[in-house]
Amino acid sequence: MLKIGIVGGTGYTGVELLRILAQHPEARIEAITSRKEAGIGVADFFPSLRGRLSLKFCDPAEAGLEKCDIVFFATPNGIAMQQARSLLDAGVRVIDLAADFRIKDVGIWEKWYRMSHACPDLVAEAIYGLPEINRDKIRNARLIANPGCYPTAVQLGFLPVVEAGIVDPDHLIADAKSGVSGAGRNPETHTLFAEAADNFKAYGVPGHRHLPEIRQGLSSAAGRPVGLTFVPHLTPMIRGIHATLYVRLTEDADLQALYEKRYAGEPFVDVLPAGAHPETRSVRGSNLCRIAVHRPQGGDTAVILSVTDNLVKGAAGQAVQNMNIMFGLPETLAIDHVPLLP
Amino acid sequence: MLKIGIVGGTGYTGVELLRILAQHPEARIEAITSRKEAGIGVADFFPSLRGRLSLKFCDPAEAGLEKCDIVFFATPNGIAMQQARSLLDAGVRVIDLAADFRIKDVGIWEKWYRMSHACPDLVAEAIYGLPEINRDKIRNARLIANPGCYPTAVQLGFLPVVEAGIVDPDHLIADAKSGVSGAGRNPETHTLFAEAADNFKAYGVPGHRHLPEIRQGLSSAAGRPVGLTFVPHLTPMIRGIHATLYVRLTEDADLQALYEKRYAGEPFVDVLPAGAHPETRSVRGSNLCRIAVHRPQGGDTAVILSVTDNLVKGAAGQAVQNMNIMFGLPETLAIDHVPLLP
Amino acid sequence: MLKIGIVGGTGYTGVELLRILAQHPEARIEAITSRKEAGIGVADFFPSLRGRLSLKFCDPAEAGLEKCDIVFFATPNGIAMQQARSLLDAGVRVIDLAADFRIKDVGIWEKWYRMSHACPDLVAEAIYGLPEINRDKIRNARLIANPGCYPTAVQLGFLPVVEAGIVDPDHLIADAKSGVSGAGRNPETHTLFAEAADNFKAYGVPGHRHLPEIRQGLSSAAGRPVGLTFVPHLTPMIRGIHATLYVRLTEDADLQALYEKRYAGEPFVDVLPAGAHPETRSVRGSNLCRIAVHRPQGGDTAVILSVTDNLVKGAAGQAVQNMNIMFGLPETLAIDHVPLLP
Amino acid sequence: MLKIGIVGGTGYTGVELLRILAQHPEARIEAITSRKEAGIGVADFFPSLRGRLSLKFCDPAEAGLEKCDIVFFATPNGIAMQQARSLLDAGVRVIDLAADFRIKDVGIWEKWYRMSHACPDLVAEAIYGLPEINRDKIRNARLIANPGCYPTAVQLGFLPVVEAGIVDPDHLIADAKSGVSGAGRNPETHTLFAEAADNFKAYGVPGHRHLPEIRQGLSSAAGRPVGLTFVPHLTPMIRGIHATLYVRLTEDADLQALYEKRYAGEPFVDVLPAGAHPETRSVRGSNLCRIAVHRPQGGDTAVILSVTDNLVKGAAGQAVQNMNIMFGLPETLAIDHVPLLP
Structure with missing residues (x-):
């Protein structure tokens, strides 16, 4: 039975982590x-957990996190980098669901996140927790940088063609749409119901923090720097990311076969039949990423559609997937829920 | 391993039954x-089930339902009554999620459902599948009439005060609000997104089919006929029922204690602390009914708030709860999901 | 051309007032x-107003409000009572869209609003701005207390039967449902999209500030104190109030005729044909209140359904209706938009 | 006073046309x-029109459309082409809101719409009713092909750069998102609330009927055939289109100045300040198209954001704009509503 600690946990990533771990047969939450x-x-704060968790939120000083096997940080950016070292020194493994350890180039991180980094050496050590790329490294990692929600959906969509080197790597386009829970549980005007409902808008077109993260991952996959235009949008739904990706093909290829082969054996990536259009609700509440590939009108532009639940595969589910891998548990344990549809 | 048959199954009750049974460790769906x-x-029809069910819809004639242990009817009203007898005769137990066996007075049923009943004798035999009232009878039942979605939320809310005989039984008021999935998956104008979104309305005020069902249950609990005003409303959400119940107290009582005592030990009824307001999302995707009791301004009118997920406790989840009881399985097996919030 | 001042105006009531006044042929907004x-x-703050208003928000000290013909307070409770007197003294007429002047009994007001009142004498002078009751008094009023959103829909629904004295006045029940804009534009957790969408809940059952306001109006109509149970609910829609009202009839009456007669000639109250169910979207963006009356199953409980747009007839539209009356303009001027459906 | 006829009118385009024309001071609807x-x-069918229109739907044979000044077809594709000639012959001017006259190449039309065209000669005569391109031709036109909803938002967004010849015309990308009302009022499963709410998906990626229409308009603007990838998506909102357009710049240019100059004087196109992100709700219920231009990270890919209300500028509002132009009325008459926000 793994002893689990959670730092933070009053946000949407936190409650989703609690939902999953409350049903995990090999995990016991020791402290949040x-x-x-x-x-x-916790169950007074999140009424969905009534009867399932008797835990209370506790002060960090009294949490005894150093006695846990693993600690999740479901905190704002800049917290985990302050606290990870002492936990690691105590032999605790750490998964940060925020961005502190995602960008290898600390200068770039500091520019986008507008903070000085507290521990560049840990950035170097941290493993980027996208199992579809780094499964083997995750197994033995002490410190996992859990990917962002957009980066998960976008990278899984691009990877096969970028790795294969069959697209123009200087002009990748990712048009991504997110449910409002992606903006967090902190009250802000633009995420109020009366602002976000029955409305659609792009945001952050000049530059969004997930841009360097995606670019880093795809550049690594391509073996050279890639050029990426990334436009996020806010959609009036609670959960879900839909990434619509556009690539210019530089050589002919059987895209369907390429995607099916790349993700054969991946428990959480589902390549749909040719011609399909994945819906975000088809992955609601699940750790799945569903992908479809199109080549409209037989042109040289391919369109890849990739959907995830931003709180599961885009956050808490992927974190538990990483935990399962790290501790030699079945990878799908406790994150194999059938999506909730309708 | 129970052998399961499902008749119908292309509607919302059907897909919810499939979601639950696909994760049930003691059930195997033999035919749908x-x-x-x-x-x-089935997984091409409902993409949420991809990778989880390899079954195909089959023609009723080739289904071999008589070899199942139990058959669920997730059909429109009027189907189960045609087919139940031959299954029962073959030793198959039957749960009807539609209304065919819910009303004991066949004349009343025929008036509200505008059909002749095909098998009044089976109506007499059928057990009304509300475990919080009929658990013992359900255990040995051959034929279960699974309650309607409104009747479940409304009856569970009223039962303690009606059984206790401390309210005016002639003037019960149930103001109920349902998510749109309650209207089914058949395309109709008034349940289109562009009609039902950002909108709220009452319907069926002169008379709704769930009125006689609720009245029957409450009359039985009261030991005399009750008078009920029932007003259903359509709410722009997918799942969920919120029943707001008004009763006139005829004697003083500790309502909070009454409710807690009545439902002590019930695995799926959660009485909230005094002063609470249950939200439908706090039961989303779960088989729970959460209830709170109020006595505003110390007057003689009590207000009871009762929420359920109409597709789970109001339909498929309750059906599986009944199945678990009928076959001596743990009652919560495969229907103990933590609600999906947000 | 009326010279208009607006105090506050960054909330939903404010932007709605601006939308209406920007199209009012006899009004010119001098200062906000x-x-x-x-x-x-203003048009940078509310992009819907781009090209329609060149005004900027200004500091109250520099607004020159005393030179206006009329000033609207679209402020939080407790502001208008501080500033109204000096404006009135300068000959400016005032409409308060907040609650400062709504409750005649200052002690009750202070209890529910948890403030000391700054000017009880002005409370005595203020006219409650529900034209369907007070049209003549509004004409010559200096100070209008514009009704709350729930109180407008609920009172218009109850008035005919309460005035006629044909219902039990001690047991009125108002089950009201509001769109989320009714909670204002201030960021709070419970009105975030990811909290309020796909969800339904009651709130304030023990006591809501609109209870004494409604009770005051109905008591006045009844000629004696009334007993009222008022349960507000939050509905996942942007605009709209749906009030479902329950009354016990004490004598027989032709309710349909009663309602049609009471509201004959009222430009903004629409009594639907018998058997109808008004939808909130049928009044979206308009100053209308649509009402239907039912007597389900021929019992002694009547059900009245009343819908309004909480930001129009429930706030800004009614305020402009009052202004039109006060200045002898056609009552429907600039508030006769056809509702936006779908 | 213009005498107006409407053929069809039970769909969303129809009710929007009725909303606008009911408030048009120079128009009287003679028959629908x-x-x-x-x-x-009509007001029994669309309750939003109660008290505003006393008209009844009538049988086409008894409509007397040939006595109208202008007839709008708010019908499914393939109807107007059957009936337009006899009206034109009678001296009636015609605006078709469906697709019958939009595509000049009848062979292409027949391929995409899977019908034989009834009157290719009228296709040749018809003027494409996008005033920002064809204002002068519209003035004297007998027959207007009113543009589709996607084509309006997409073309207005692309036009300035395509006309200026500063982008790669072979690789235009339009990622467009539509509210569900764009799919019409006919009941279909995929547009049910419980299917479309809290969900996001692309559709028609292999080919959508608006592709050839957009390609025709942009090819004309470019003076050569263009290559276009067009991906429409369904968004859980009622109204609104958001087009996100991607172009590869082939030469440097001041895009902001280019857009402002191109649309200077256009009453319904609003170019936002640099760095802005238009929201669909900022045009809700209005005939406006708001556009913003971006060049993310200083790269050679420009991003243009264009929003409209699909039922107004994308359908009924643009039709009335065309009517106003055709009859020498002020172009903005009756379509200058301030958008409804929130």
Whole structure:
């Protein structure tokens, strides 16, 4: 039975982690910290957990996290980098669901996240937790940088063609749409119901923090720097990411076969039949990424459609997938829910 | 391993039954019938089931339902009553998720459902599948009339005060609000997104088919006929029922204690602390009914709030709960999902 | 051309007032104040107004409100009562869209709003701006207390039967459902999209501030104190209120005729044909209140359904209706938009 | 006073046309036809119109359309081409809101719409009703092909750069998102609330009927055939189109100045300041198209964001704009509503 600690946990990533871990047969949550909610029952805070978790939020100082086998950081950016070292030194393995360890080039990270990094050496050590690329490294990692929600859907969509080197790598386009939970549980005007409902908009077109993360991953896959235009949009739905990807083919290829081969054996990537259009609800509440590949009108532009649940494969589910891999558990344990449709 | 048959199954009750049974460790779906979709893979029809069910819809004639241990009817009203007898005669137990066996007075049923009943004797035999009332009878039943979605939420909310005889039984009021999935998957104008979104309306105020069903249950609990005003409303959400119940107290009582005592030990009824307001999302995807009791401004009118997921406790989940009871399985088996929030 | 001032105006009531007044042929907005947004163009703040209003938010000190013909307060509770007197003294007429002047009994107001009242004498003078009751008094009023959103829909629904004295006045029940814009534009967790979407809940069952306001209006109509149970609910839609009202009839009456007669000639109250169910979208963006009356199953409980747009007839539209009356303009001027459906 | 006829009118384009024309000071609707609803009051069918239109749907045979000044076809594809000639011969001007006259190459039309065309000569005569391109021709046209919803938003977004010849014309990409009302009022499974809510998907990636229409318009603007990848998506909102357009710049240019100059004087095209992100709700219920231009990270890919209300500028509003132009009325008459936000 793994002893689990969670730092933060009052946001959507946190409650999703709790939902999954509450049903995990090999995990027991020992402590969940929140300065602000210390003393409050987790199930009083999140009524969906009533009867399933008797835990209370506790003050970080009293959490005893160093006695856990693994600690998840479901915190804002900049927290995990302050606390990871002491946990690692105590032999605790760490998964950061925020961005602190995602970007290998610390200068780039500091520019996009507008902070000084507290521990560049740990950035170097951290493994980027996308199992479809790094499964073997994850197994023995002490510190996992869990990928962002957009980067997961976008990279899984691009990887086969970028790895195969059959597209113009300087002009990748990712038009991505996210449900509003991706913006977090902190109250802000633009994510109010009366602002975001019955509405659609792009945001961050000049530059979004997930751009360097995606570019890093795809450049690594391509073996050279790639050029990427990334446009995120806010969609009036709670969960889900839909990435529509456009690539210019530089040589002919059987795209369908390429995708099916690349993801054969992957438990959480589902390549749809030719001609299909994945829907975000077909993965709601699940750790799946469903992908379809198109070549409209037989032209040289291919269109790849990739959908995930931003809170599961895009956050908490992928974190538990990484945990399962790290501890030699069946990779799908406790994250094999059938999606909730309708 | 129970051998399961499903008649119908292309609607929302059907896909929810499939979602639950696909994860049930003691059940195997042997056949699912649909005349219209015969030959189509269930997972091609409902993409959420890709990778989880390899079954195809089959023609009823070729389904071999009489070899099943139990058959669920997830059909329109009027189908189960045609087919139940031959299955029962073959030793198969039957759960009807439609209304065919819910109303004991066949004359009333025929008036509200505008059909002649095909087998009044089976109506007499059928057990109304609300475990919180009929658990013992369900255990040995051959034929279960699975309750309607509104009747489940409304009856569970009213039962403690009606059984206790502390309210005016002639003037019960149930103001109920349902998500749109309650109207089914058949395309109709009024349930189109562009009609039902950003909109709220009452319907069926002069009379709704669930009125006699609720009245029957509450009359039985009261030991005398009750008077009920039932007003259903359509709410722009996918799943969920919220029943707001109004009763006139005829004597003083500790309502909170009454409810907690009535439902102590019930695995799927959660009485919230005094002063609480249950949300439909706190039961989304789960078999739970959460209830709160109020007595506003200390008056003689009590307000009871009761929420369920109409497709789970209001349909497929309750059906599986009944199945678990009928076959001596743990009652919560495969229907103990933590609700999906947000 | 009326010279208009607006105090506050960065909330939903404010933008709705701006939408209406920007199209009003006899009104010119001279100043709109906001300490926080002073210097920002109104159309930069609310992009829907681009090209229609060149005004900027200004500091209250520089607004010159005393030179206006009328000033609207679209502010939080407790502001208008601080500033109304000096405007009135300068000969400016005032409409408060908040609650400062709605409750005649200052003690009750102070209890529910948890503030000391700054000017009880003005409360005594203020006219409650529900034209369907007070049209004549509104004409000559200096100070209007514009009704709340729930109180408008609920009172218009109850008035005919309460005035006629044909219902039990001690046991009125109002089950009301509101769109999320009714909670305002201030960022709070419970009105985030990811909290309020696909969800339904009651709130404030023990007591909501609109309870004493409604009770005051109905008591006045009844000529004696009434007993009211008022349960508000949050519905996942942007605009709209749906009030479902329950009354016990104490004598027989032709309710349909009663309602049609009571509201004959009212430009903004539409009594639907017998058997109808009004939808909130049928009044979206308009100043209308649509009402239907039912007597289900011929019992002694009548059900009245009343819908409004909470931001129009429930706030800004009614305020402009009051202004039109006060200045002898056609009552429907600039508030006669056809509802936006779908 | 223009005498107006409407053929069809039970769909969303129809009710929007009625909303606008009911408030048009120079138009009187003489007849609206519907075989199916003949005899039903328009305001009984669309409750938003109660009190504003006393008209009934009538049988086409009794409509007397030939006595109108102008007839709108708000019908499915393939109807207007059957009936337009006799109206034109009678001196009636015609605006078809469907696709019958949009594509000049009849062979292409017949391929995409899977019908034989009834009157190719009228196709040749018809003017494509996008005033921002064809204002002068519209003035004297007898027959207007009113543009599709996607083509309006997409063409207005692309036009300035395509006309200027500063982008690679072979690789235009249009990633477009539509509200569900764009799919019409006919009941179909995929547009049910419980299917389309809380969900996002692409559709028609292999080929959508609006592709040839957009390609025709842009080829004309470019003076040579263009290559276009067009991917439409269904978004869980009622109204609105958001087009995200990607172009490869072939020479440097001040895009902001180019767009502002191109649309200077256009009453319904609003070029936002540099760096802006238009929201669909900022045009809800209005005839506006708002556009913003970006060049992310200073690369050679420009991103243009274009939003419209699909039922107004994308259908009924643009039709009335065309009518106003054809009859020498002020172009903005009756279509200058301030958008409804929130």
